[in-house]
Amino acid sequence: VTRSYSAPTIEAPDLDAAVRAMREHGLRVSAARRLVLEAIFAAGEPVTAEQVADGLGGQLPRSDITSVYRNLERLEEIGLVRHFHLGHGAGLYVRAGAPVREFLLCDACGEVRPVDPSELDRVRAVIRQDLGHEASFTHFPIAGLCRDCARAP
Amino acid sequence: VTRSYSAPTIEAPDLDAAVRAMREHGLRVSAARRLVLEAIFAAGEPVTAEQVADGLGGQLPRSDITSVYRNLERLEEIGLVRHFHLGHGAGLYVRAGAPVREFLLCDACGEVRPVDPSELDRVRAVIRQDLGHEASFTHFPIAGLCRDCARAP
DNA sequence: TTTTTTGCAAAACCTTTGCAGTTGG
DNA sequence: CCAACTGCAAAGGTTTTGCAAAAAA
Numbered sequence: 008v009t010r011s012y013s014a015p016t017i018e019a020p021d022l023d024a025a026v027r028a029m030r031e032h033g034l035r036v037s038a039a040r041r042l043v044l045e046a047i048f049a050a051g052e053p054v055t056a057e058q059v060a061d062g063l064g065g066q067l068p069r070s071d072i073t074s075v076y077r078n079l080e081r082l083e084e085i086g087l088v089r090h091f092h093l094g095h096g097a098g099l100y101v102r103a104g105a106p107v108r109e110f111l112l113c114d115a116c117g118e119v120r121p122v123d124p125s126e127l128d129r130v131r132a133v134i135r136q137d138l139g140h141e142a143s144f145t146h147f148p149i150a151g152l153c154r155d156c157a158r159a160p
Numbered sequence: 161v162t163r164s165y166s167a168p169t170i171e172a173p174d175l176d177a178a179v180r181a182m183r184e185h186g187l188r189v190s191a192a193r194r195l196v197l198e199a200i201f202a203a204g205e206p207v208t209a210e211q212v213a214d215g216l217g218g219q220l221p222r223s224d225i226t227s228v229y230r231n232l233e234r235l236e237e238i239g240l241v242r243h244f245h246l247g248h249g250a251g252l253y254v255r256a257g258a259p260v261r262e263f264l265l266c267d268a269c270g271e272v273r274p275v276d277p278s279e280l281d282r283v284r285a286v287i288r289q290d291l292g293h294e295a296s297f298t299h300f301p302i303a304g305l306c307r308d309c310a311r312a313p
Numbered sequence: 314t315t316t317t318t319t320g321c322a323a324a325a326c327c328t329t330t331g332c333a334g335t336t337g338g
Numbered sequence: 339c340c341a342a343c344t345g346c347a348a349a350g351g352t353t354t355t356g357c358a359a360a361a362a363a
Contacts, residue, residue, distance in 0.1 A: 033342095034342090035336085035337050035338070035341095035343065036337080036338095037337065038336095038344095039345090040343080056327085056328085057327085071344075071345050071346075072327095072328090073329080073344085073345070073347095076327095076329075077329090077343085096326090097326080097328090098327085098328090111291060111295075113293075114299075120293075126291060129290055130286050130287055130290065133282050133283050134302065134304075137279060137280075138264060138280075139306070139307035139310075140273075140302065140304050140305070140306060140307065141304045142264075142302050143267070143303055143304040144303075146267075147303055149293065149295050149297075150295070150296055150297075151293050151294045151295040153292070154292035154293065157293075157294040186317095187317090188318065189362080190318060190319075190361070191319095191361090192319065192320090193318080193319095208352095210351095210352085224319075224320050224321075225352095225353090226322095226354080226355090227318080227320070229354075230319090230354090231318090249351085249352085250351080250352060251352085251353090
């Protein structure tokens, strides 16, 4: 199944603040690291480590994929990046600080629907009440059937 | 994080009916195929392709892992096997016809809690009402924090 | 006999590790 | 200067693919 993707609007990145945060956390601001950060901030949507290494398809200089993984990890540790998964492929990395999205995935047509976490508040409340579990859909999506595919299966 | 796993009770397998189903679907009943089926039916809990290939740790003859994957795929196509994921590791295969379980995963302590699908009926209803999505947690688990870890984070 | 299936080798895919050399602070 | 970081090569874990030989129907 091919996955479609509607990018959530992401507010203008603040690279300088991010660089400051790096220094505050004792991370060196190397060229490679800065490049990963720039790619993540420049991308309008979640991207794979490979896309970052490819310089977002030529928009930025290429990087070594090993360093990209290592830097995404560091940046995630200090809260500048988050990552999540849609299905089975490579992980997707986004700039933290951008609005958090959770995802509904249609197993039939492949639609990926980003939703605002508030839209899942009632869902989380029911899970908490019925099962005593604090659910989070920020790392794995909610799979199933979208409205259209549920109607015409 | 190490994952604990409480096996759901699985009713006595009916290998003969499964073999009949294979023939009905035009699948040949080869030794290798039968072995995969036996392993899946004999296992008291979901197992990886590798566990099947290893003969469940010596209980059964070993098989070639490539064939195991191919046969699990065929058996899943005709509805004798299901598979799902818990986190990032290898997929887990279970005999279809055994009671379906859905899973809650604790990101903090690694607890894996199998629940009966009926326990998620209200959850699914809210997702349907609020988002028009027919949710299924049979392929990916519901991640988050278990009751204990949510209390003491 | 004919079509499916097997077993092996090899590769694909995503991610991590080891290490010697480079660099930021 | 020196700990942190890089780039490369290599490997790890999971799953798929190609193909000639073997086996089911």
